[in-house]
Amino acid sequence: MGSGNKVWGGIEAGGTKFVCAAGSGPDDIAALAKFPTTTPQETLSRVVDFFKQQSQVFDLQALGVASFGPVDLHPDSATYGFITSTPKPGWKNTEVVGVLQREFGIPVGFDTDVNGAAHGEYRWGAARGLSTFIYLTVGTGIGGGVMVEGNLLHGLTHPETGHIYLSHDRNADPFEGVCPYHGDCFEGLASGPSMNKRWGKPAEELPADHQAWDLEADYISKALSIYVCCLSPQRIVLGGGVMKQQQLFPKVRRGVQEILNGYIVSPAIQENIDEYIVPPGLGDRAGVLGAIALAQKACP
Numbered sequence: 001m002g003s004g005n006k007v008w009g010g011i012e013a014g015g016t017k018f019v020c021a022a023g024s025g026p027d028d029i030a031a032l033a034k035f036p037t038t039t040p041q042e043t044l045s046r047v048v049d050f051f052k053q054q055s056q057v058f059d060l061q062a063l064g065v066a067s068f069g070p071v072d073l074h075p076d077s078a079t080y081g082f083i084t085s086t087p088k089p090g091w092k093n094t095e096v097v098g099v100l101q102r103e104f105g106i107p108v109g110f111d112t113d114v115n116g117a118a119h120g121e122y123r124w125g126a127a128r129g130l131s132t133f134i135y136l137t138v139g140t141g142i143g144g145g146v147m148v149e150g151n152l153l154h155g156l157t158h159p160e161t162g163h164i165y166l167s168h169d170r171n172a173d174p175f176e177g178v179c180p181y182h183g184d185c186f187e188g189l190a191s192g193p194s195m196n197k198r199w200g201k202p203a204e205e206l207p208a209d210h211q212a213w214d215l216e217a218d219y220i221s222k223a224l225s226i227y228v229c230c231l232s233p234q235r236i237v238l239g240g241g242v243m244k245q246q247q248l249f250p251k252v253r254r255g256v257q258e259i260l261n262g263y264i265v266s267p268a269i270q271e272n273i274d275e276y277i278v279p280p281g282l283g284d285r286a287g288v289l290g291a292i293a294l295a296q297k298a299c300p
């Protein structure tokens with residue numbers, strides 16, 4: 001055990017890359033490492049090596065894992081802390097939390113990647129001071145972390161806000177969608193890979209005035225309107241690679257107002273929607289900082 005400052009370890013476990021950091025918050029990251037997601041054995045041993053090094057220098061209090069999924073979040077389950085039915089090759093039924101607990105003997109917080117990011121935004125970012133909000137990422141996949149009255153929502157498993165069906169006008173958009181489970185669910189129609197397949201090039205290469213962005217904003221507006229009606233969030237934070245296209249924000253805000261059509265009576269939607277649908281306060285660091293926040297939740 002190191003004799004230095006107290007730090008918490010955050011692990012943003014993504015399907016493409018893992019990001020590990022030791023620190024106590026956005027202004028105090030003592031060490032950071034990124035590596036590609038390869039096999040579970042190789043990737044998790046790099047995680048262990050990184051934090052073993054940190055624990056030589058710092059007093060490592062706890063770890064937090066914000067993971068791609070689906071994951072098992074039920075503490076009573078035999079597979080609690082596992083990545084479960086993921087389509088990612090090699091990762092089905094992978095134990096994560098137990099491996100870290102056996103290696104380090106300290107508390108390990110665990111949640112979905114998006115619940116982690118939501119928790120980071122709640123502690124330090126765009127959702128400070130709120131108790132009910134959504135963090136939605138539109139990237140390789142679409143997923144949402146949901147906080148309800150101060151608790152990250154798990155329920156039966158955890159929310160899968162990307163896999164909902166939206167109205168899909170096949171005359172305007174004949175694209176069949178890319179979700180391996182549902183075809184034209186929200187993720188199937190509006191994730192980064194769906195844009196790539198529909199338009200024949202990566203989303204980041206489409207010009208800002210391309211018709212793709214109106215269609216994209218239309219799907220995001222439909223989904224957000226459903227979340228507003230079902231969960232009554234006080235704010236919606238929109239992150240992920242696709243949302244780097246700033247022109248989406250005004251289109252989505254207008255789209256949500258049009259769909260809701262004055263029915264939800266709140267100045268947040270009717271007058272101040274620029275502060276209601278917002279980018280992440282922590283930017284690209286929401287994931288790993290969220291993981292640190294999960295560690296701090298496990299051991300304050």
Ligand code: ADP
Nearest residue numbers: 016139140141192193202203204240241242244
């Ligand atoms: P991940 O979801 O894998 O964690 P990202 O949130 O960066 O990673 O999402 C990657 C997806 O976002 C890719 O499909 C990529 O085409 C798209 N993307 C990344 N950057 C941009 C950008 N600047 N504009 C539009 N799309 C982007």
Ligand code: ZN
Nearest residue numbers: 163179182185
């Ligand atoms: Zn789906």
